[in-house]
Amino acid sequence: MTSPPAGRDGRRRQLAPYAFIAPFYVLYGLFMIVPIAAGVYLSMTEWVGLGTPEFVGLDNFANLARDTSFHKALGNSLIFVLISLFLVVPAALLIAQALNTRGLRARDLFRVTFFIPMVLSPIVIALVYSLLLDRDYGLVNSVLRALFGTGTTDWLGDPTLAKVSVGFVLLWRWVGYLTIFFLAALQAVPRERYEAAEIDGAGPWRTFTAVTLPGIRPVTAFVVVTSFIGASQLFDEPFLITGGGPGEETLTVAMFVYRAAFDRQQFGYAAAAGVVLFVVVFAISQLLNRLLSIGRTS
Incomplete structure (x- = not known):
């Protein structure tokens, strides 16, 4: 051959x-x-899940622009994004910094303790916090009643407190997960940099800003972008704990899509809301990538 x-x-x-x-x-x-x-x-269609979708062009997007419920969902999603970026991420960094302290005992135990909420089922988390925050029989109100004589706070029924409650659950559930990333990044920063900073007389804050933050910048950028994307698509916590209530005070865009599709059988309208969410998240993610110089070597 x-x-x-x-x-x-x-x-x-x-x-x-x-x-x-x-x-x-x-x-x-x-x-x-x-x-x-x-x-x-x-x-760009009107469809109830059966039959042939009817093409309606941009009517769904025009209706979304006038839909006050969608505007409310966007505003609530923005609030949860801000909580994630300016509360959860910094808290995770501070905890990781504490866990990275030299000579800390039981470090592995602390790691597991902070990470446990991430592996729990959202159903279990919702059930536990619903019991803790119940207005009449919740543990939180019972403790407040026993210590201060006040225990009638409606944590899940008050518009402001409902957002605070969901935000706290976000903090409790996700901070340990993000701590793992920060801790791995902190341990990769060369020890010699800290020794050089100490020789130069840099204090704790100066060392943190001049050595620690630049050393963990790539991981920080990754955590910020992924936290933004996750918070933008938030569904589990508000859906299971408050059901989007009271009213629409904790309604997110993901919940709006779910309600439009499966409660009202407006699949085309739900898809339009999903497309808007995708475009917004994609655009802001690309902007964050540029601002944080993700993927650049210089």
């Missing part, structure tokens, strides 16, 4: 790498590009 021509053999070698990476792109197209395209098409 004669060997294949050199030209054909060369082409095969050139195409070999593409054959190895082709499965990724096939799966990416099937499970990402196709669903996104289908969602965009569905957002």
